[in-house]
Amino acid sequence: MSEHIVSSFDTDLDTLRSKIAEMGGIAEKMLGDATLALVRRDAALAQTIIAADARLDALQRDIEERAILTIARRQPMAVDLREVVSAIRVAGDLERIGDLAKNTAKRVVAISGELQPPKIVGGVQHMSDLVQAQLKDVLDAYAQRDDQRAMDVWQRDERIDALYTSIFRELLTYMMEDPRNITFCTHLLFLAKNIERIGDHTTNVAETIHYLVTGVALSVERPKGDKSSFTTTEAVDK
Amino acid sequence: MSEHIVSSFDTDLDTLRSKIAEMGGIAEKMLGDATLALVRRDAALAQTIIAADARLDALQRDIEERAILTIARRQPMAVDLREVVSAIRVAGDLERIGDLAKNTAKRVVAISGELQPPKIVGGVQHMSDLVQAQLKDVLDAYAQRDDQRAMDVWQRDERIDALYTSIFRELLTYMMEDPRNITFCTHLLFLAKNIERIGDHTTNVAETIHYLVTGVALSVERPKGDKSSFTTTEAVDK
Numbered sequence: 110m111s112e113h114i115v116s117s118f119d120t121d122l123d124t125l126r127s128k129i130a131e132m133g134g135i136a137e138k139m140l141g142d143a144t145l146a147l148v149r150r151d152a153a154l155a156q157t158i159i160a161a162d163a164r165l166d167a168l169q170r171d172i173e174e175r176a177i178l179t180i181a182r183r184q185p186m187a188v189d190l191r192e193v194v195s196a197i198r199v200a201g202d203l204e205r206i207g208d209l210a211k212n213t214a215k216r217v218v219a220i221s222g223e224l225q226p227p228k229i230v231g232g233v234q235h236m237s238d239l240v241q242a243q244l245k246d247v248l249d250a251y252a253q254r255d256d257q258r259a260m261d262v263w264q265r266d267e268r269i270d271a272l273y274t275s276i277f278r279e280l281l282t283y284m285m286e287d288p289r290n291i292t293f294c295t296h297l298l299f300l301a302k303n304i305e306r307i308g309d310h311t312t313n314v315a316e317t318i319h320y321l322v323t324g325v326a327l328s329v330e331r332p333k334g335d336k337s338s339f340t341t342t343e344a345v346d347k
Numbered sequence: 348m349s350e351h352i353v354s355s356f357d358t359d360l361d362t363l364r365s366k367i368a369e370m371g372g373i374a375e376k377m378l379g380d381a382t383l384a385l386v387r388r389d390a391a392l393a394q395t396i397i398a399a400d401a402r403l404d405a406l407q408r409d410i411e412e413r414a415i416l417t418i419a420r421r422q423p424m425a426v427d428l429r430e431v432v433s434a435i436r437v438a439g440d441l442e443r444i445g446d447l448a449k450n451t452a453k454r455v456v457a458i459s460g461e462l463q464p465p466k467i468v469g470g471v472q473h474m475s476d477l478v479q480a481q482l483k484d485v486l487d488a489y490a491q492r493d494d495q496r497a498m499d500v501w502q503r504d505e506r507i508d509a510l511y512t513s514i515f516r517e518l519l520t521y522m523m524e525d526p527r528n529i530t531f532c533t534h535l536l537f538l539a540k541n542i543e544r545i546g547d548h549t550t551n552v553a554e555t556i557h558y559l560v561t562g563v564a565l566s567v568e569r570p571k572g573d574k575s576s577f578t579t580t581e582a583v584d585k
Contacts, residue, residue, distance in 0.1 A: 177418060177428065177432055180415065180418045180419050181418050181419075181422045181423065181424075181428060182422070184419045184420070185419065186419075190415065190419060194415055201439075281530060281533060284533075285526040285529055288522070288526070291519060291522050292519060295519060295522075295533070295536065298533065298536075299540070326408070
């Protein structure tokens, strides 16, 4: 490549990186605010989260379009190509995290008038704190191209899955104890599932970082703390 | 482009199309079998669905890699570029449909020993029949580049959302009537949600077809039959 072309490519990459950083900031804030809105039963805050999602969607489309044009125009190879492909993937995961935070906020609105067994929200809040830490770490790992840090995030998701399983069980117990808890706990089940799925997207980003830095796709199955899909008294999914 | 290059591009596209057709066939079968496994309480059939998902994942990775290489090597423009980008998107949605069908199958295994209010499975089966028809139609629309047919699928998803909302309500009622139904109905809630989300992915594919055929992204919001995220007695999501 001529120097002119190389420098155009670098400019393209810088733009992609700064847009992904913006997406990361928005996604982190949406998840943090969704948890706050749940704990405080704050429907107004929940509405601001729902409104914020449009920006994330627009950024993702923009990143995808720019990345495709960059591939077509600059024909990057090896690590340069991985940079651009990784940008598309990370933007896709951040967009899905935004959708899940938005849905979490909608459920906060839905349950704002319901009876609430107070203890149970604590477990969901704790799980959300862990997922927020995962999201922050994986965004830092992406900014620094830090494979080790990304692999730490990838490993730690197991704890979140295990916590989700215990929340699932606890919520079933509350429902069985008192039918008046059923509507609230059902929303909370889906809400907890959303947060657990946000955790899964942070591990997707970690896998993308590994591929970006090393050039090798992760082929091993991630350890799963949530074995519950196959058991009746435990939680489910994966 | 020279004729040689043009014909290489066409070969690339043919390969992408045939791999997407294979993915579509697998995804359709997984969804159909998952529903059959639910209705028949057939845990062995459910296990075959879980095993089938790996092939779908491998095909998606293969399609994505080939598409990116095609963009870098052939530098396609306009409709040619849209063809390749659309292949990446459709493969992504089909991979997610496979994940959701796999999760549905895992829940069938989980509830295979539980009490079952028989009527309730009928509603989920009906919703799954509608989603299977949507998936078949959208795959045909993709194969034929048929925007009108894709837009029909896109419009019809509203009915599925509405059906999901009514199933959600019905399941809550069963749970309130008898606590022994809670575990079964909770799994069925997530199972129904999976199928509703498969419906959402068929509308994503429809949007991709519209973009592919017309060159214009759909900017209007899809009509939503599931208003339930904001109400307590109804179902949730979006």
